[in-house]
Amino acid sequence: MENAEERIYTLPNGHVLSKETIDGDIAIVNFGPTHPATHGIFQNILTVDGEKILSSEQTVGYIHRAFEKLAERRPYNQIAPITDRLNYCSSPINNIGWHMTVEKLLQVEVPKRVQYMRVIIMELARIADHLICNSIIGVDTGALTSFFYPFSEREKIYELYEEMCGARLTTNIGRIGGFDKDFTPVFHEKLKNFLRTFPKAFEEWNGMLERNRIFMDRTKGAGPISAERALAFGFTGPNLRAAGVDYDVRVMHPYSSYEDFDFIIPVGVNGDTYDRFMVRQEEIRQSIRIIEQAYNNLPEGPFHADIPEFFLPDKKEVYNNMEALIYHFKIVMGESEVPVGEVYHSVEGGNGELGYFLISDGGRAPYRLQFRRPCFIYYQAYPEMITGANISDAVITLSSINVIAGELDA
Amino acid sequence: MGKIEDLEVINGEGYQLTTLDKAVALARSNSVWPLPFATSCCGIEFMATMGSMYDLSRFGMERMSFTPRQSDLLIVAGTISKKLAPVLKKVYEQMAEPKWVLSVGACASSGGIFDTYSVLQGIDRIIPVDVYVPGCPPRPEQIIDGVMNIHKLVKHEPMRRRYSEEYRHLLGNYQIEVTNADNDK
Amino acid sequence: MTNKELQEALEAKFSSQIIASEELHDALIIELAPNDVHGFILALKEDNALSFGFLTLIGAVHYPDELNREFCVVYHLHSWKNAIRLRVKSYLPKSNPSIQTITDIYEGANWLERETFDFFGIQFEGHPNLTRILNMDEMDYHPMRKEYHLEDQTREDKDDRFFGR
Numbered sequence: 001m002e003n004a005e006e007r008i009y010t011l012p013n014g015h016v017l018s019k020e021t022i023d024g025d026i027a028i029v030n031f032g033p034t035h036p037a038t039h040g041i042f043q044n045i046l047t048v049d050g051e052k053i054l055s056s057e058q059t060v061g062y063i064h065r066a067f068e069k070l071a072e073r074r075p076y077n078q079i080a081p082i083t084d085r086l087n088y089c090s091s092p093i094n095n096i097g098w099h100m101t102v103e104k105l106l107q108v109e110v111p112k113r114v115q116y117m118r119v120i121i122m123e124l125a126r127i128a129d130h131l132i133c134n135s136i137i138g139v140d141t142g143a144l145t146s147f148f149y150p151f152s153e154r155e156k157i158y159e160l161y162e163e164m165c166g167a168r169l170t171t172n173i174g175r176i177g178g179f180d181k182d183f184t185p186v187f188h189e190k191l192k193n194f195l196r197t198f199p200k201a202f203e204e205w206n207g208m209l210e211r212n213r214i215f216m217d218r219t220k221g222a223g224p225i226s227a228e229r230a231l232a233f234g235f236t237g238p239n240l241r242a243a244g245v246d247y248d249v250r251v252m253h254p255y256s257s258y259e260d261f262d263f264i265i266p267v268g269v270n271g272d273t274y275d276r277f278m279v280r281q282e283e284i285r286q287s288i289r290i291i292e293q294a295y296n297n298l299p300e301g302p303f304h305a306d307i308p309e310f311f312l313p314d315k316k317e318v319y320n321n322m323e324a325l326i327y328h329f330k331i332v333m334g335e336s337e338v339p340v341g342e343v344y345h346s347v348e349g350g351n352g353e354l355g356y357f358l359i360s361d362g363g364r365a366p367y368r369l370q371f372r373r374p375c376f377i378y379y380q381a382y383p384e385m386i387t388g389a390n391i392s393d394a395v396i397t398l399s400s401i402n403v404i405a406g407e408l409d410a
Numbered sequence: 411m412g413k414i415e416d417l418e419v420i421n422g423e424g425y426q427l428t429t430l431d432k433a434v435a436l437a438r439s440n441s442v443w444p445l446p447f448a449t450s451c452c453g454i455e456f457m458a459t460m461g462s463m464y465d466l467s468r469f470g471m472e473r474m475s476f477t478p479r480q481s482d483l484l485i486v487a488g489t490i491s492k493k494l495a496p497v498l499k500k501v502y503e504q505m506a507e508p509k510w511v512l513s514v515g516a517c518a519s520s521g522g523i524f525d526t527y528s529v530l531q532g533i534d535r536i537i538p539v540d541v542y543v544p545g546c547p548p549r550p551e552q553i554i555d556g557v558m559n560i561h562k563l564v565k566h567e568p569m570r571r572r573y574s575e576e577y578r579h580l581l582g583n584y585q586i587e588v589t590n591a592d593n594d595k
Numbered sequence: 596m597t598n599k600e601l602q603e604a605l606e607a608k609f610s611s612q613i614i615a616s617e618e619l620h621d622a623l624i625i626e627l628a629p630n631d632v633h634g635f636i637l638a639l640k641e642d643n644a645l646s647f648g649f650l651t652l653i654g655a656v657h658y659p660d661e662l663n664r665e666f667c668v669v670y671h672l673h674s675w676k677n678a679i680r681l682r683v684k685s686y687l688p689k690s691n692p693s694i695q696t697i698t699d700i701y702e703g704a705n706w707l708e709r710e711t712f713d714f715f716g717i718q719f720e721g722h723p724n725l726t727r728i729l730n731m732d733e734m735d736y737h738p739m740r741k742e743y744h745l746e747d748q749t750r751e752d753k754d755d756r757f758f759g760r
Contacts, residue, residue: 033497034447035476041449041494061729062494063449066526068714069738069745081523088451104620132454151461158458168458169547170451234650234703252678343620344671344680346651357654357671370654372671380706406450409729493731520752527738527747528730 026054029391033062039136040405044382044394051390056383060376064409071369075334076102077176077310079369084170086371087407090129090350092121092161092173097347100255101356102176105343106307113301114178115257119294120191121164121173122256122347123287127198128157129350130238130280133402137277138209140399141218149205156194163187177311178304195292199285206281219273223385223397226271233381236374237352239401242279243271249348260297261290273393273400309336334364351375351402375407431569438482438508439564441470442557445481447501449488452515455547456487464550469557478504483560484537489517490530502537503586507572510563511539512556516546538580596677598623604645609635624682632670632685633695639672639681640700647681649673650697653707655715659741665689666717670697693718714739 032043041062047054067086071079083098084091096118103110131150138146158168163186165173174180183191209215225235230243240247246265250258266282268275304311308327317324330336340362346355355372378401385401386394448456460466460474475481478501490498502511513533516522519542521531533539540563543556571577578588598618605625606613612635615626627635639647651671658665664686672681687694696719698704708719709728716737719725727734736743746755 033494034501061491061727061731062497063489063491064493064528064729065489065491065524066528066738066745070524070526073745085451088454107620148462151458152463154458155461155463168549169455229702231649232702234701247675252675341620342624344622344652344682353651355652355671357652357669359656368654368656370652372652376706376710377703380703525746525753527743527745531747531750531752 025049031056031391031394033059039399040403040408042379042403042405042408046391046394048391051392053386053389053391053394056386056394058379058382060379061409063405065406067410068368068370072365072367075364076336076338076366077331078334079366080174081170081172083371084172085406086373086410087129087350087354087375087404088170089132089404090125091169091171092125093129093347093349094354095171095173096122096256097345097349097354098356099174099176100347101343101345101358102310102338103305104345105338105341105358105360106176106310108177108305108307110178110305111301111303112257112299114303114305116294116298117179117183117303118174118256119258119261120291121161123291123294124157124160126350127284127287128154129402130284133350133400134209134277134280136399137219137273137396138215140396141215143209143215146205146209149201149208153198153201153205156190156198160187160190160194163190175304175311177307178302180304180312182303191291191295195288195295199288202284202288210278210281216274219277219396219400221270222273222393223389223400224270224272225381225385229381229384230271230378234377235352235381236378237349238276238279238283239271239378240352241266242268242275244269249346249353253346255345255347261293263290273396276400336364338362338364346372349374351404351407352378371410373407373410375403376410379403379408434569435565435567439470439561442483442510442560442564443473443475443481444471444483444485444512445476445478445501445505446474447484447486447488447498449486449490449494450517452487452518452547455550456485456514456553459550459553464554466554466557469554469561471557478502479506481505482509484509484511485514486511486518486533487514489515489522489524490533491528492530493528495530495536498533499536499586507588508564508567510541510560511537512541512543512560513539514543514545514553514556515548516544519544522546537584537586596674596679598679601645601677601679601681608642609638622680622682624684626684626686629668629685629687629694632668632683633697633700635683636670636672636697637700645674646676647672647674649675650701650703650707651680653697653704653711655711655717655739657715657740661686663688663690666692666715668694668711668717687717692716693720695720696722698722713737716740 027048029046029048031046033041043059045057067082070082080095080098083094086094131154135147135150161171162168163184165171225243227243227245230240231245236247244267246267248265251265263286266279268279310331312331313324313327318328338360340360342359344355344357346353352374354374357370358366359368361367385397446456458464484502484505513519517524518533521529541556541559543552545552581588601623602616612627612631613625614628617624639645651673654669656667658667666687668685668687670683672683685694696708706728708722709725711717712719712725713727713730714737
């Protein structure tokens with residue numbers, strides 16, 4: 001290009017660059033939507049100068065499945081399967097969060113045993129989610145082995161889910177008011193095995209990456225974000241904790257007996273990829289601690305609340321008792337009566353504060369259900385995190401912030 | 411070479427007689443390279459199938475190629491929305507012949523539980539599909555069963571099928587042009 | 596801080612702007628006129644005692660039967676200092692569903708407002724890039740409004756008679 005002196009380049013987002021900032025040609029690189037490194041379907045159009053990223057434009061919505069409109073059609077107990085598919089790596093947390101929202105609307109108190117069972121299941125789901133995210137960070141730096149080790153541990157967690165509800169991934173676990181069955185003897189056996197063998201296997205996998213010189217050099221300083229910017233964007237979860245802010249819904253607004261357990265909230269320093277990795281690893285260890293405490297102190301009692309309008313009665317009763325038959329019919333046909341009201345409930349999901357805003361008008365389906373999806377809110381900050389970085393750093397940053405496409409687009 | 415069924419095999423000192431179709435089909439079916447087009451939950455079950463417990467690489471799928479030009483099998487796992495449909499079609503068209511499509515999961519096969527305004531009700535609206543694997547999400551054993559059915563199809567496919575008039579008519583239904591080396595047959 | 600104390604503090608400071616306030620299921624809900632929302636949220640963020648520094652969610656609800664109050668924009672705010680949540684609502688008429696944006700107060704409101712625009716058609720004045728985000732760009736209607744169907748009406752492979760609709 002001969003007349004490079006006067007050349008001024010305008011980026012797609014309106015930002016104007018002068019000749020001093022660019023020393024060569026600008027290329028537009030399409031990063032997605034189908035790309036081995038984007039774990040999920042979202043598109044980033046990067047404007048790069050050599051390898052340095054100048055700006056990026058995002059397109060999301062490639063897997064928009066209209067959950068919120070779908071929820072207006074379905075009765076309350078049938079919405080649980082679609083909440084599964086929000087953050088499908090940790091679907092029990094989504095399910096239990098929904099059940100708690102409906103219980104808040106109905107003003108129902110669940111027994112202590114149910115709360116401890118819910119804590120165990122939710123912490124298992126959190127471990128599963130963090131295992132995927134961290135193994136993918138390893139894969140993106142080239143360590144393919146770090147994918148295989150955690151996935152065989154995830155199979156053990158899948159077996160525990162299967163024992164409780166029959167499904168591996170999209171679990172639809174639990175019911176409004178509790179669980180449909182108590183922990184079976186096989187579940188107890190498998191959980192004891194898990195608690196005995198998982199920490200060793202975890203430390204073996206962790207040892208491959210945590211103090212690995214190559215991994216640290218790759219991930220330190222990649223995609224940093226400061227605490228002020230993270231708060232302005234509305235970050236929650238491990239991404240915010242890696243930036244240094246210790247906000248955790250389990251501690252600030254404890255739900256389901258989390259105040260009974262003793263655990264720490266790991267917090268990072270720089271908010272870069274290495275900190276996010278380390279925060280998630282430590283959260284896995286803390287989740288194991290919580291599960292051990294909950295399991296060792298599991299109280300006796302019923303495994304569901306006494307709400308016959310929402311919790312299916314025992315089959316023997318249905319065949320012999322008129323009331324039970326009527327309740328069974330109404331629940332299955334989705335004609336249970338729900339009070340009018342609106343409620344917001346949030347749980348600490350794998351990615352942060354997962355919230356449910358439910359407005360009910362007394363009908364069989366919600367009038368309006370809105371999900372507060374943490375991925376959607378913090379993915380806005382991605383261009384800011386990668387501006388000035390190399391493309392390879394952008395790839396690692398994307399896998400470390402754990403964007404799950406189902407939660408991004410709903 | 412292994413045993414080739416329903417064919418007269420003449421064994422000799424260092425040679426075996428068979429047809430080119432069977433030989434090429436055997437080679438192709440044992441080394442199908444997939445392109446995982448994983449969008450949502452079925453993608454995670456696919457990753458579990460690739461993992462060490464249900465090892466998909468036993469079936470020759472060691473190398474996951476993420477580029478369409480170097481892959482044989484397009485595995486569509488997950489919901490395809492209408493916004494993503496042109497992208498999927500473009501990826502399918504970029505694949506070189508011979509190519510097969512495996513549709514994993516209820517959403518890819520028929521829209522699944524998402525009968526909404528934004529979800530494509532099955533990828534066979536836009537591309538031809540060879541094997542459907544139902545489930546939400548399907549267990550890894552089911553995905554392996556789907557892959558083995560693909561192997562069966564590959565093993566019994568005549569070499570000239572992709573150049574035939576029938577195939578061009580099939581793809582014409584989806585408004586896809588067949589581009590082959592000698593397509594003026 | 597309890598909801599009662601918060602309600603009294605807010606009514607002491609903003610009594611002219613608050614149209615209604617009630618406590619429902621352990622959350623305090625304040626209703627304001629559309630023009631007052633931006634100033635209210637900014638004041639709450641900067642106030643040292645109340646210190647509502649975190650925006651949780653922005654959403655909208657469509658009430659087709661209420662005249663001149665069809666769209667309700669809901670802001671969920673969270674004060675970490677006092678561990679309390681607040682819901683701010685504002686009703687907009689269908690003829691002019693527009694309200695000032697709060698992206699200058701909270702950066703994270705950017706995509707939340709775009710999503711609300713995409714689903715309901717609410718115009719946020721001053722938003723840097725108010726375009727569709729989740730739906731296709733070619734879509735010409737706002738799907739979450741109550742008058743539109745959930746299913747795609749042009750699909751021919753599913754017969755509504757068999758689906759109980």
